[in-house]
Amino acid sequence: MTPPAANTQATAAPAPLAQSAAEREQHSVQADLVAVLVAVTGGQPRILTTQAGETLPAGPFTANHRSLQASLRAWVETQTHHPLGFVEQLYTFADRDRSQELGMRAISISYLALTRELDDAGQAQPGWQDWYRYFPWEDWRSGAPAMLGQRIAPALQAWAAQATGKAAASARWERACVTFGLEGSDWNEELVLQRYELLFEAGLVAEAWRDGMAAPQGQTLLGTAMRNDHRRILATGMARLRAKIKYRPVVFELMAGSFSLLQLQQTVEALAGRSLHKQNFRRLIEQQALVEETGEISSQGAGRPAKLFRFRRNVLVERAVAGNKLPLARG
Amino acid sequence: MTPPAANTQATAAPAPLAQSAAEREQHSVQADLVAVLVAVTGGQPRILTTQAGETLPAGPFTANHRSLQASLRAWVETQTHHPLGFVEQLYTFADRDRSQELGMRAISISYLALTRELDDAGQAQPGWQDWYRYFPWEDWRSGAPAMLGQRIAPALQAWAAQATGKAAASARWERACVTFGLEGSDWNEELVLQRYELLFEAGLVAEAWRDGMAAPQGQTLLGTAMRNDHRRILATGMARLRAKIKYRPVVFELMAGSFSLLQLQQTVEALAGRSLHKQNFRRLIEQQALVEETGEISSQGAGRPAKLFRFRRNVLVERAVAGNKLPLARG
DNA sequence: GTACTTATGCTCAGGTTTAGCATAAATCCC
DNA sequence: GGGATTTATGCTAAACCTGAGCATAAGTAC
Secondary structure, rough: OOOOOOOOOOOOOOOOOOOHHHHHHHEEEEEEEEEEEEEEEOOEEEEEOOOOOOOOOEEEEOOOOHHHHHHHHHHHHHHHHHOOOOOEEEEEEEEEOOOOHHHOEEEEEEEHHHHHHHHOOOOOOOEEHHHHHHOOHOOOOOOOOOHHHHHHHHHHHHHOOOEEEEEEEEHHHHHHHHOOOOOOOOOOOOHHHHHHHHHHHOOOOOOHHHOOOOOOOOOOOOOOOOOOOHHHHHHHHHHHHHHOOOOOOOOOHHHHEEEEEEHHHHHHHHHOOOOOOOHHHHHHHHHOOOEEEEEOEEEEEEEEOOOOEEEEEHHHHHHHOOOOOOEOOOO | OOOOOOOOOOOOOOOOOOOOOOHHHHEEEEEEEEEEEEEOOOOOOEOOOOOOEEEEOEEEEEOOOOHHHHHHHHHHHHHOOOOOEEEEEEEEEEOOOOOHHHHHEEEEEEEEEEEEOOHHHHHHOOOEEEHOOOOHHHHOEEEEHHHHHHHHHHHHHHHHOOOOOHHHHHHHHHHHHHHOOOOOOOOOOOOOOOOOOOOHHEEEEOHOOOOOOOOOOOOOOOOOOOOOOOOEEEEEHHHHHHHHHHOOOOOOHHHHOOOOHHHHHOOOOOOOOOOOHHHHHHHHHHHHHOOEEEEEEEEOOOOOOEEEEEEEOOHHHHHOOOOOOOOOOOO
């Protein structure tokens, strides 16, 4: 008996329906792939962009590949010359404002993928941007960003006050406080998407003022805008990654073959946008046996040299799940 | 200043490309929606099926709605006459084995949705099935299912032994142990999909023997099969829901307006496929202030009457995230 | 009224997490 | 060379969370 091949990419389509060419045309859509391609370089989280930083890399989904994932992987790997360590589908967006004149709708299937920015020669590649350029309020590594109290909180308070009715106004403000960690609420780094959506609703990001509407004068527009909702897709990817690093050992896909524990920690901090307690971080990593010593010792920089480690790839088998909770620092 | 509407469903498509009709045709796909519609009735987890339980409800994605989610919601609500409390996109599958003769690929966008099976009159609706019919090994509420040791473990061991090479064989077996909680590994109820995929690879589910291949004689085929990878989609939905109930208060979408804590617990147990420690369960629920007393008291059945509670809808605002970890019982 | 069933309050023992203290081993700078 | 500075690393007390179980309350079944 020969077992069949894995069905990882096998069909998921519903039962076939007899349908005419016209019906087929009516139900056909144009599908595109959009990638949030993340690296961490020099302690900064970076994303690959196109069009001078205004869009995420995107391309039509072509029927040449086995699956969506294979399609994306092939396409990105030719662009970046780097193998993708980790690929995960994010979300499928559809929209009827676009492409309608063609009689078809466009569907965007978005993916999160992890890689490294520098090629093996250490050469910088074009198109990479710091992701905090688009979300400056998300970087809490040196404490709460000043813009949060100076610009965002007042603007949100004004927006809340505009609601019709006292109840609606206080509901708005409560939502703002929870999402942005205002007035005693804790900052939750995973709410990237919710924060962006809230700013959108409040008219505080440029994307909210398209379609011919001019932004109001003197209005505070936050962060660098992107075209076509790509910033929302980026927010989705950031949120997913920030959640994922806490229970899955995916950070290692962003690391070189060997690394010090500080480098590892800084990579996590870059993604999470928070600083971590050093001793607890190493305890967690070592306790879970995620890494093993290479025997080498780093020599660079000031301070006592650090042992170098490598990721124990075996943990991916040993524990299909567990992994890697983050000890987040309070202050 | 009038803030713009929320962009919850706004465009995510990439920059427009000039393209000919032929190119459009080449990149066009047929999109379908597939729903994993879950309810819990009488302490049993149920899913809505069609075609005598062989498929999940599915339909073409039509351009009449604002968004994918709206499309799904409208379509399901007309079918079930029940409002959908919670809808979440699961995954988008694509496949090139199907529909290729049409020159188009089919894409299936799958959703998880929670509702209640009985309408307000308490009438049973047709098409609902117990989900453990398709995954009998997933129900650990009365301890480890007998079939696990009697049929699954031996079959997987045989499959592992078939691998070429000792290393490959022991890697297979290790994977089987981790996924199915064999040989000292803990059972992890969230690995529904991984288990199904493993059984597929090992040729232990009927779906693995399609395409004209007959299943080997005397082979143990597990659970009730579905068409078109729908069982894989169901596994995806079960896994997602089992994960989600631990950190988001979604169970309440499956409950009636008022309920006892035991009913709530049994609903969670039905989904998780495990039994919980009663006192700890209530401690957790009350501690998090997820519910409030209605003042009423249940009278039904034996034993001391229970206080009735209702979900505090406000927590959805108060804590955009937190919520609801499960106190899983050991034995 | 006794047995049984379910509801509910409370507590103990471990484990995990947070927050620091303390020390080691380099470089920096004069 | 030697103190200041930087980074690495070991260790621990206190707070908090979680699993497990005892004990009691308040009904139904017979």
